[in-house]
Amino acid sequence: MSETLVSVQDMKVHFPIKRGVFMDRTVGYVYAVDGVDLEIKRGETYGLVGESGCGKSTLGRAMLRLNEPTAGKMVFDGQDFSALKGEELRKMRRRIQMVFQDPLSSLDPRQSVESILIEGLRAHDLDEGKESTSKRLRELLSAVGLPSTALRKYPHEFSGGQRQRIGIARALALNPDLIVADEPVSALDVSVQAQVVNLLEELQDQFGLTYLVIAHDLAVVKHISDRVGVMYLGGLVEEATAEDLYAEPLHPYTRALLSAIPVPDPVVEDRRERILLAGDLPSPANPPSGCRFHTRCPWRQASRCDTERPALRELKPGHKVACHYAEQIQSGEIQPHEVKPILVEEGDTLSPDIPLVGPASVTEALNP
Amino acid sequence: MALLEVRDLTVVFQRKGEEPFRAVDGVSFDVEPGQTVGLVGESGCGKSVTSLAIMGLLPKRGAKITGTVSYDGTDLLKLSDREMRDRRGRDLGMVFQDPLSSLNPVVPIGLQVTEVLERHRGMPRKEAMIEAKDLLDKVGIPDPNRRLKEYPHQLSGGMRQRALIAIALACRPKLLIADEPTTALDVTIQAQILSLMKELVQDLGTALVMITHDLGVVAGLCDEVNVLYGGKVVEKAMRHKLFAEPRHPYTHGLLASIPRLDAAPGEKLTPIRGSVADNIPWTSACAFAPRCPNALDVCRAETPAEVEKLGRLLRCHNPVVPGTPAAEEVPV
Ligand SMILES: Nc1ncnc2c1ncn2[C@@H]1O[C@H](COP(=O)(O)OP(=O)(O)OP(=O)(O)O)[C@@H](O)[C@H]1O
Ligand SMILES: Nc1ncnc2c1ncn2[C@@H]1O[C@H](COP(=O)(O)OP(=O)(O)OP(=O)(O)O)[C@@H](O)[C@H]1O
Ligand code: SF4
Ligand code: SF4
Ligand SMILES: [Mg+2]
Ligand SMILES: [Mg+2]
Numbered sequence A: 001m002s003e004t005l006v007s008v009q010d011m012k013v014h015f016p017i018k019r020g021v022f023m024d025r026t027v028g029y030v031y032a033v034d035g036v037d038l039e040i041k042r043g044e045t046y047g048l049v050g051e052s053g054c055g056k057s058t059l060g061r062a063m064l065r066l067n068e069p070t071a072g073k074m075v076f077d078g079q080d081f082s083a084l085k086g087e088e089l090r091k092m093r094r095r096i097q098m099v100f101q102d103p104l105s106s107l108d109p110r111q112s113v114e115s116i117l118i119e120g121l122r123a124h125d126l127d128e129g130k131e132s133t134s135k136r137l138r139e140l141l142s143a144v145g146l147p148s149t150a151l152r153k154y155p156h157e158f159s160g161g162q163r164q165r166i167g168i169a170r171a172l173a174l175n176p177d178l179i180v181a182d183e184p185v186s187a188l189d190v191s192v193q194a195q196v197v198n199l200l201e202e203l204q205d206q207f208g209l210t211y212l213v214i215a216h217d218l219a220v221v222k223h224i225s226d227r228v229g230v231m232y233l234g235g236l237v238e239e240a241t242a243e244d245l246y247a248e249p250l251h252p253y254t255r256a257l258l259s260a261i262p263v264p265d266p267v268v269e270d271r272r273e274r275i276l277l278a279g280d281l282p283s284p285a286n287p288p289s290g291c292r293f294h295t296r297c298p299w300r301q302a303s304r305c306d307t308e309r310p311a312l313r314e315l316k317p318g319h320k321v322a323c324h325y326a327e328q329i330q331s332g333e334i335q336p337h338e339v340k341p342i343l344v345e346e347g348d349t350l351s352p353d354i355p356l357v358g359p360a361s362v363t364e365a366l367n368p
Numbered sequence B: 001m002a003l004l005e006v007r008d009l010t011v012v013f014q015r016k017g018e019e020p021f022r023a024v025d026g027v028s029f030d031v032e033p034g035q036t037v038g039l040v041g042e043s044g045c046g047k048s049v050t051s052l053a054i055m056g057l058l059p060k061r062g063a064k065i066t067g068t069v070s071y072d073g074t075d076l077l078k079l080s081d082r083e084m085r086d087r088r089g090r091d092l093g094m095v096f097q098d099p100l101s102s103l104n105p106v107v108p109i110g111l112q113v114t115e116v117l118e119r120h121r122g123m124p125r126k127e128a129m130i131e132a133k134d135l136l137d138k139v140g141i142p143d144p145n146r147r148l149k150e151y152p153h154q155l156s157g158g159m160r161q162r163a164l165i166a167i168a169l170a171c172r173p174k175l176l177i178a179d180e181p182t183t184a185l186d187v188t189i190q191a192q193i194l195s196l197m198k199e200l201v202q203d204l205g206t207a208l209v210m211i212t213h214d215l216g217v218v219a220g221l222c223d224e225v226n227v228l229y230g231g232k233v234v235e236k237a238m239r240h241k242l243f244a245e246p247r248h249p250y251t252h253g254l255l256a257s258i259p260r261l262d263a264a265p266g267e268k269l270t271p272i273r274g275s276v277a278d279n280i281p282w283t284s285a286c287a288f289a290p291r292c293p294n295a296l297d298v299c300r301a302e303t304p305a306e307v308e309k310l311g312r313l314l315r316c317h318n319p320v321v322p323g324t325p326a327a328e329e330v331p332v
Helices: A056-063 A086-094 A113-123 A130-143 A148-152 A160-172 A190-207 A218-224 A242-247 A252-260 A266-271 A326-331 A362-366 B047-055 B081-090 B109-121 B125-138 B157-170 B187-204 B215-221 B239-244 B249-257
Strands: A004-019 A025-041 A045-049 A071-076 A096-099 A178-182 A210-214 A227-232 A235-241 A313-316 A319-321 B004-013 B021-031 B036-040 B063-071 B092-095 B175-179 B207-212 B224-229 B232-238 B307-309 B312-314
Touching (some): A004 A056, A004 A210, A025 A056, A025 A210, A045 A218, A056 A178, A056 A210, A096 A160, A113 A130, A130 A148, A218 A242, A235 A242, A235 A252, A252 B187, A266 B215, A266 B239, B004 B047, B021 B047, B021 B063, B047 B092, B081 B092, B081 B109, B109 B125, B125 B157, B157 B187, B187 B207, B187 B215, B224 B239, B224 B249
Parallel strands (some): A178 A210, B036 B207, B036 B224, B175 B207
Antiparallel strands (some): A227 A235, A235 A319, A313 A319, B224 B232, B307 B312
C-alpha cells in the first residue's frame, strides 16, 4: 500500500464568463484553479488556506468531481478518479466524503436525522437490515457526541455545533478513507469551534481517516493540520509542515498572511511587526502576468517577477515555495520596498452593469 | 466626565406572542477621547443592539430602551429623532460590518462623502469635493479622483469599507462606533483597516467603540475590554490584565478554546461545553451556569452582581483562580 492516498496533478478549473442576450458568448474565464499539484498521505491532515476567492473550495470540489476540472486529474489510492465512470465511480465516491461549512444548507430540513443518515447508507448498499443499521446509527451518534434521541429530531432543532456533528456523522456513516472538510468551523461560534476541531481530531485517530481541511483561518488550519498548502489566486504558493510554515514562511505572501493574523495576546500584538500588503486581491478573471503576487509583493524584482510564473519548487526537504527569489529574500539579500497600491477593478473584464455570472465564491453560493 | 457614558443600558424586545426578550441587560461603560473600548462576545450577546441603541437606530416599535447614554453631558436617549439624526452626522460616526448595505447603491461614492460635508460642515460643493478626495486618500483608496465618481458595487469589499470609514470621518466625529468592521474582510485587508483605525484614534483623538467577536483584534486594538455574555457585561478590564489573567470562567474558556497561531505544536484546545442555546435567564441565576466548569449551587439561585474586584469589574460567584487548570475535561 502506497503512502500517498491522494495525488492531484496539474488541476485546473476555469469557469467561462458568459455574456450576450442568451448568455451564449464566452467573453473570458475565471481562472479559479490554475495548475495545482499536491499529495496527501494516508492518515494525515492536509490544510488548504488562502483568502476569499483564491480557489480553495473549487479545488476541493474539482477533486470530488462536483465541478468538472478543465484539466488535470486526481489519483485516489492508485486509481485515476477523474477517469472513473458509472458503478466504479459510485463505489469510489463512498470512500471520499465531504463536510460543509453550514450543515443546515446541506441537510434536508424535512428529513429526520435518522433518515438523513440511513439515506447515505442505502445509496451505497450499506443498509444491512433493521437491527444492524440501528446499531450502526447509535454508534455513529455516540462517535460524534450526540445522544441517540437525536435520531428522531430534525436539523432545525439543533444548534450550529450540533448540526455540524450531524454533518460529520453523515460523512462517517459511509466509512470513508478521505474526508474533505470545507470551512468546517467558520460558521460556528468561537466557543463551539473547539468542540468540532477536537471531534475531528479524535475521529481521525479512532478511524484512521485522512483529511483535507479547507479554511481561511490560518490559526485553525495550523492547529489541525500536519501539512499546509497556501493558495493565492488559483495556485499553490507554498507548502510545508504546519510547524515549518509558521516558523519559517518562505513566500512573501505567506509572510504577510501570517503577520496579519491577530493573536489574542496584547504582549505579542504590541511587539509584532506587520507586513501590510498594499491594495486588493486582483480578480481571478484577470490574474496578473508572471508571479500572480507581483502586484502586491514588497520583494518584487524588476522584469522576472512580472513575466515569468514561478513554479512550486522544493527549497528544503518537505518545504516547497513558488517564488523566484525565495533564497535571497530569506537570507536578507533582497529587502522589502514600498508598494504602491494598484487599482483592482471589480469589473475589469466586465462592464459594471452586467453582474458576474455565478457567485463570488462557492461558499457564497452554498450560503446565500 | 467621560465623552460617552453608557449607564445601565437595557433593551427589551417585545416580540408578538412571546415573552419580552432582554437583548441588552444593564450595560455600562465609558469612552474617553483617544481611547478604544472593546465590546466582545459571541453571536447574539447583544453587541450590535448596544451600538444601535447608542446611535438611536433601533426600531421605535417593539424595542424598549432604558438607562442613559450621556454624550458630552447630553442624554442621547432623550433626544428627538431629528436631533439624533443631526448628531449622527456631526458628532457620532458608525461603521457597520456590511458596507454595501450601508452605502447608497445608486449614488456615487464622491457624492455620498460631499453630502455629509455640505450638510454637516456647511462646505460649498467645490471645497467639499477637494476634501472628499483628501478623505479617500487618507483611508488608503488608490486613485481617489476616479473613485469619487464610482458606485459602491464597483469597489471591492475592502475599498467599500474604507469608503464607509471615509464617510464616517467626513464630519470629524468625536465618537466612532465600529460594529465588526473587518469581519467580512480577508485578513490582509483586515490588517490594513485596523492599522487605519489605530491611526485615527491616535492622530485625531477619536473615541472608538470597537465591536467584534475576535479576541485577537481586541488584544491589539482596545485599551479597555468589555466581555459580554447573554446581554450583560461579565468582565471588564484593561486589555493586558484581561488577557494575562482572565478571571471570569467565560473569558477564560474563550481564550482556552481558540487556536493561537503562536501555540506550541500539539497544544490541545479546551472547548466550552454546550452552546448559547443552553443559557438560562439572568433573573435569578447566572446565564452561563449550564456551561460553566466553575458553577456552584448558588450560581443557579442568585444573579451574580457586577462587583469591582481583582483589579477589574467581574460578575461571577466563583471566579477562576490563575494557574489552576480548567476545572474539568469537557467531553466532546
Ligand atoms: N460556478 C462558478 N461559476 C463561475 N465562477 C465561479 C464559480 N464558482 C466559483 N467561481 C469563482 O472562482 C473563484 C474561486 O472561488 P472559490 O469558491 O473556490 O474560492 P474560495 O477560496 O473557496 O473562497 P471562500 O474563502 O470565499 O470560500 C472565485 O473568483 C469565484 O468567483
Ligand atoms: N429588532 C429585533 N427584534 C427582536 N430581537 C432582536 C432584534 N435585534 C436583535 N434581536 C435579538 O437580540 C439579541 C442580540 O442581538 P445582537 O444583534 O446585538 O447580537 P450580536 O452580539 O451583535 O451578535 P452577532 O455577533 O451575531 O452580530 C439576539 O438574540 C437577537 O436575536
Ligand atoms: S516571484 Fe517575485 S513577485 Fe513573486 S513572490 Fe517572489 S519576489 Fe514576490
Ligand atoms: S457565576 Fe457561577 S456559573 Fe456564572 S460564571 Fe461565575 S462560577 Fe460560573
Ligand atoms: Mg470556499
Ligand atoms: Mg452584531
